[in-house]
Amino acid sequence: MRTRAQRAATVLAVAAALTGVAACGGDDDGAAGGGAAAATDFEAKLTDKPVELSFIWFEWPPAHALEELGKEYSKIRPNVTVKVNTVPIANWHDAIFTQFAAKKTNFDMPILDSQYIGEAVENGNIVDLTDFAKKHVDASAYDPYFLAAYGQYPQTKTGEPTPDSRTYGLPLMGDTWSMIVRKDLIEEVPQTWDEMIAAAKKCQEENPGMSGLAFHQANATDAAAVTYNTVNGVYGGELWDPEKKQIEGIINNEAGQKAMDVLVNQMKPLTPKGSGNWFIDEVNAAINQGKVCIGFQWIGAMAGLLDPKSSKLGKSEKEILEKLEFSTLPKQDSDFVPLGGMGMHISKYAPEADQAEALNFMKWFQQPEVQTRWAELGGVPGRKDVLASEAFLDAAPFNKVFTDSIGRLRDFWNLPEYTKLVNIQTQNVNAALNGTEDPKAALDKIAAEQQAILDESK
Numbered sequence: 276m277r278t279r280a281q282r283a284a285t286v287l288a289v290a291a292a293l294t295g296v297a298a299c300g301g302d303d304d305g306a307a308g309g310g311a312a313a314a315t316d317f318e319a320k321l322t323d324k325p326v327e328l329s330f331i332w333f334e335w336p337p338a339h340a341l342e343e344l345g346k347e348y349s350k351i352r353p354n355v356t357v358k359v360n361t362v363p364i365a366n367w368h369d370a371i372f373t374q375f376a377a378k379k380t381n382f383d384m385p386i387l388d389s390q391y392i393g394e395a396v397e398n399g400n401i402v403d404l405t406d407f408a409k410k411h412v413d414a415s416a417y418d419p420y421f422l423a424a425y426g427q428y429p430q431t432k433t434g435e436p437t438p439d440s441r442t443y444g445l446p447l448m449g450d451t452w453s454m455i456v457r458k459d460l461i462e463e464v465p466q467t468w469d470e471m472i473a474a475a476k477k478c479q480e481e482n483p484g485m486s487g488l489a490f491h492q493a494n495a496t497d498a499a500a501v502t503y504n505t506v507n508g509v510y511g512g513e514l515w516d517p518e519k520k521q522i523e524g525i526i527n528n529e530a531g532q533k534a535m536d537v538l539v540n541q542m543k544p545l546t547p548k549g550s551g552n553w554f555i556d557e558v559n560a561a562i563n564q565g566k567v568c569i570g571f572q573w574i575g576a577m578a579g580l581l582d583p584k585s586s587k588l589g590k591s592e593k594e595i596l597e598k599l600e601f602s603t604l605p606k607q608d609s610d611f612v613p614l615g616g617m618g619m620h621i622s623k624y625a626p627e628a629d630q631a632e633a634l635n636f637m638k639w640f641q642q643p644e645v646q647t648r649w650a651e652l653g654g655v656p657g658r659k660d661v662l663a664s665e666a667f668l669d670a671a672p673f674n675k676v677f678t679d680s681i682g683r684l685r686d687f688w689n690l691p692e693y694t695k696l697v698n699i700q701t702q703n704v705n706a707a708l709n710g711t712e713d714p715k716a717a718l719d720k721i722a723a724e725q726q727a728i729l730d731e732s733k
Contacts, residue, residue, distance in 0.1 A: 317631040321352075321628070321632060324628075328348075329360060330358070332386040332617075336578045337653060341649075347648060360381075367388075368496070375400040382625075383625040385619075387444065389618065391693065391694075392618070393428055394693065396691075398691075400624075402443070404634075416658045417657050422445075424684075425445065426444035427441065428441065431517060432517045433685070433686035434686070445641070446618055447617055448575060448655055449677055450655055451573070451614060453577065455580065456569050461569070465569075468509045472488075486545060486566060487568050487569065489558045491571070493552045494702055498705075499701045499704040500687070502538065504613060510537060510607055510608050513531075514687065522729060523722040523725075531718060535704075538704075539714040552705070558571070559580060562580055562599075563586040563588065565587050577671075602676065603679050610683050612680045643660055692728050699724045699728070703718075
């Protein structure tokens with residue numbers, strides 16, 4: 276791995292190469308609600324007047340990295356200030372869709388979870404980027420899975436668009452879970468889920484005061500739901516049959532019940548007391564404080580694990596890395612890891628001039644040099660050439676976990692009803708983990724309530 280000084284030199288070199296997509300335009304500021312600035316003429320609608328190009332995302336390190344990247348864009352568009360507004364993750368969906376419902380937004384570019392796209396499209400909230408993408412995006416530079424998952428609708432299942440799918444977003448931030456192992460306490464990185472549980476239990480028994488595992492359990496957004504989705508996948512389960520629109524009898528079949536049993540009766544007893552509502556920050560804190568043997572975390576949220584100011588594991592990044600190993604998730608009966616990450620989109624209610632600027636930013640963002648800079652700042656880019664580059668792989672010790680996980684990604688239902696479905700799953704998995712619902716009863720309840728949502732939507 277390169278030193279921070281070497282990384283800084285690369286950042287400066289890359290920043291010098293960011294020459295891309297500047298364009299001068301007329302004076303028309305446009306008006307809200309005018310629809311997309313057309314792919315053929317958006318550059319003519321760019322203005323020299325001051326523009327604040329505003330994003331909305333949730334509060335985490337990549338949001339600050341995106342605003343930092345925006346400063347590079349301002350070098351070629353000096354009249355443009357890029358602002359990334361953040362909200363707590365629990366408020367992320369509603370902060371966006373409440374404004375969508377009012378048909379007036381104080382943001383130009385919402386960062387949407389991959390599963391939010393259907394809801395936004397069906398309600399007419401985001402700009403159709405199909406013609407823009409055909410003209411300005413080199414589709415061959417991206418894994419088709421990413422173009423579909425982070426921007427296309429409808430999809431047969433995540434990563435597989437239907438023949439009539441259109442493009443409503445472009446990849447911004449890839450993500451998946453990494454397994455973080457205390458390699459100073461565990462001799463070998465576990466290769467199967469069963470081995471992982473056994474290693475965590477052994478480590479807990481051999482190190483009084485430590486817990487074997489830390490993972491997301493909270494009844495917030497998709498926290499507990501992703502955890503169950505992951506365990507369900509590795510033990511051979513499925514969340515639904517997308518062809519038949521069938522959930523009941525699929526998620527709660529034998530494999531689904533096995534996954535719930537493993538999660539509640541084998542994994543949960545190895546977690547710290549009081550961790551029943553842990554999410555991103557709490558898992559990071561437990562790892563930093565040396566309280567757990569193995570943790571699971573989104574790659575985009577892990578930068579703080581290398582910060583000596585936050586960690587008790589070492590006085591430098593090097594010392595911390597002598598104790599932590601970042602690994603892809605173990606396999607079991609099947610081979611799946613959770614899809615995270617988001618695409619960037621354009622609000623249908625943004626002023627026309629802002630829509631034009633947003634399209635210009637999207638065009639600029641596709642350049643390899645810009646995506647490399649994004650990687651240096653802590654982002655996970657979408658271009659295949661940048662993901663395979665030394666600049667990305669050396670930028671952080673967990674970046675290779677993402678590239679090694681790409682072929683294993685699995686997501687939820689890519690449907691307009693996603694929010695209702697995931698809330699049912701998160702709430703009941705959380706209840707099972709906290710002992711307020713029987714695990715099997717919780718799974719059957721998930722299946723019945725989610726099926727009712729799908730049946731009603733037909």
